[in-house]
Amino acid sequence: MKKRYWRCFVCNDIHYGVAPPELCPTCKVLNAYVEISAEEARRFLEPSAAAPAPPDFRTAIESFAAGQVFQVNPDREKVDLLLKGIAENESNHGLKFCPCRLRTKDWAEDQRLVCPCNFTIHETYKGVADGECWCGLFVRRK
Amino acid sequence: MAKLIMFHGRECPHCKKMMPLVEKLEQEIPVRFDKREIWHDEANADLMRGYREALAPKCGNQLRVPTFLNMETKDAVCGEVEYEKLKDWALKQV
Numbered sequence A: 001m002k003k004r005y006w007r008c009f010v011c012n013d014i015h016y017g018v019a020p021p022e023l024c025p026t027c028k029v030l031n032a033y034v035e036i037s038a039e040e041a042r043r044f045l046e047p048s049a050a051a052p053a054p055p056d057f058r059t060a061i062e063s064f065a066a067g068q069v070f071q072v073n074p075d076r077e078k079v080d081l082l083l084k085g086i087a088e089n090e091s092n093h094g095l096k097f098c099p100c101r102l103r104t105k106d107w108a109e110d111q112r113l114v115c116p117c118n119f120t121i122h123e124t125y126k127g128v129a130d131g132e133c134w135c136g137l138f139v140r141r142k
Numbered sequence B: 001m002a003k004l005i006m007f008h009g010r011e012c013p014h015c016k017k018m019m020p021l022v023e024k025l026e027q028e029i030p031v032r033f034d035k036r037e038i039w040h041d042e043a044n045a046d047l048m049r050g051y052r053e054a055l056a057p058k059c060g061n062q063l064r065v066p067t068f069l070n071m072e073t074k075d076a077v078c079g080e081v082e083y084e085k086l087k088d089w090a091l092k093q094v
């Protein structure tokens, strides 16, 4: 299934997916999305000086994991090392690539290596009682 | 002596944990691992990519570190493994 671009006609949120959200998460209007071109999406997503800077990555993943069945690893030393690697990969290779895997240079495959990845399917996590993502950045919440 | 490689990442905690075990193993039995860091050295990364067909099936269909590879037989073991498991694997290679 091919992903396409969609724009909310009310608040201009951009969605990239096989189908648009029924309810716009920003303006809460129903059935508000119209399909647009990649170019239109790119122009709407161009960084805006008005947009606030995102939180640092540690804060972002802490709030991503809040209330989930997994949490950021309480092992601070491990997390510090991983965050350093993720930051270095972003500055050297353009994206927050996983420090414990290698990108293949095939973009479709390498999208799965951007942290956080979908680690819930990793054999180190799925069905494992004290499971963790391949790197151990996320662990099953105790 | 068999040509063994350890692919590792500088900021990979599993690799950090395995490194002293690998060094201990090198003292204990006659093996040497050529240690190749893959995130800060593109030549090493390309070398690892070159072995993708042999490595990926053993590593969740991906290129993961740490990975230990026998360059000749293409036998490989992947991830943070027990010392004894690595030793058994290495002994099979010599």
Ligand code: SF4
Pocket: A082, A097, A098, A099, A100, A113, A114, A115, A116, A117, A118, A119, A133, A134, A135, A136, A137, A138
């Ligand atoms: S395995 Fe863990 S550290 Fe690596 S990309 Fe996935 S979530 Fe991030």
